[in-house]
Amino acid sequence: MKLSNRITGINAGGSDGWETYVLACEMEEAGKEITHLTIGEHDIRTDPLILEAMYNAALDGHTGYTALGNGSVGLRVRIAERVEKTTGIPTSPDNVFVVPGGQAGLFATHMGCCDPGDRAMFIDPYYATYPGTIRSVSAEPVPVPARPERIFQPDPADLEAAAAAAGGVSSLLINSPNNPTGVLYSRETMEGIARFCQEQDIWLISDEVYETQVWTGAHLSPRMLPGMQERTLVVGSMSKSHAMTGSRIGWVIGPQEVLERLDDLATNTTYGVAGFVQEAAAFALGLGESFEEKIAEPFRRRRGIVMRLVEGQNHVRAIPADGAMYVMLDIRATGLSGEDFANGLLRTHHVAVMPGESFGRAAAGHIRVALTVADDRLEEAVRQLLAYAGDLSARRTD
Ligand code: PMP
Secondary structure, X not given: OOOOHHHHOOOOOOOOOOHHHHHHHHHHHOOOOOEEEOOOOOOOOOOHHHHHHHHHHHHXXXXXXXXXXXXXXXXXXXXXXXXXXXXXXXXXXXXXXXXXXXXXXXXXXXXXXXXXXXXXXXXXXXXXXXXXXXXXXXXXXXXXXXXXXXXXXOOHHHHHHHHHHHOOXXXXXXXXXXXXXXXXXOHXXXXXXXXXXXXHOOEEEEEOOOOOOEOOOOOOOHHHOOOOHHHEEEEEEOOXXXXXXXXXXXXXXXXXXXXXXXXXXXXXXXXXXXXXXXXXXXXXXXXXXXXXXXXXXXXXXXXXHHHHHHHOOOOOEEOOOOEOOEEEEEXXXXXXXXXXXXXXXXXXXXXXXXXXXXXXXXXXXXXXXXXXXXXXXXXXXXXXXXXXXXXXXXXXXX
């Protein structure tokens, strides 16, 4: 029997970008000790206080169907307050839709904005799931390069050119602070993006799952810009901000009339998010900013370690990391592709990083280092990485 083209086409038959990671896991299984600077997962687990709240909520009876597919009123009030406080934009619980993680939010928003066959734009380099998410709603992914020469800030002229070449688009997906580049979009970039969306009369989907991980500058949500509230859908998550990746809890912020339609989707897919997880999430948000800073702090510190080490040599260049739990390194001076560099580093030094190519074409010749291991281990791994790059450069000039 035939499977749907929709499901067999999600990965478009190509690479899913995880080959180096899979190879690292295979080497680990074969007994090698690998330092994983690959996936974006904290090296701490969810705080026991949050787990206790989850456990108590379950014991209190929050284990049945939840009444509302869009989330409990209590949690939506907390999220709305948080959004209003950080953005200054009036936000009511009716502007909040609770979803099982940011990824579910990316799917739901594209489902809401794109009809089958519509073109949906996103910025390259991109988080690995973006094109697959777009294809899973039967839309066509349209990547727009953000170039290393512009420190990966998208250029409105490129957006316009890509939209024209595609013959019109329905939505644009952006992500700041950015995975994989660590770049924070400037006000100028955001204003250019907002202007573009208004001129084209399209939806802006703003993936802000790294909003609490900002090291330099300030995060600007495009929903804060004039004329953008009614066309922006913000995707948020507690995976990164509260080290709750496994709890699968996130949200979509947007106009009430859009979120009412997402309710129909929830009824026919997720049936909402587990009540005890929602209770724990409300509790976790109540821990406030100081808790979120505590969760982000190790990444701020480790970003400093990597930037300092990279400054001390000239074979590898760091993209200024403004935010998120990654540093992107330009390794083009070694003469290798990101893929060959990552595979070589893994085989020779047992250090696993993600090749830039796994995040799209624009990050070719780069690698992404996740700041997700203890400081001393990270420092040792980055020293090995730089030594490896130095050897390659030396051989190149021999
Ligand atoms: N967006 C970006 C940019 C991410 O890096 C991730 C996870 N790594 C997600 C969305 C999805 O996160 P989650 O579903 O855990 O909220």
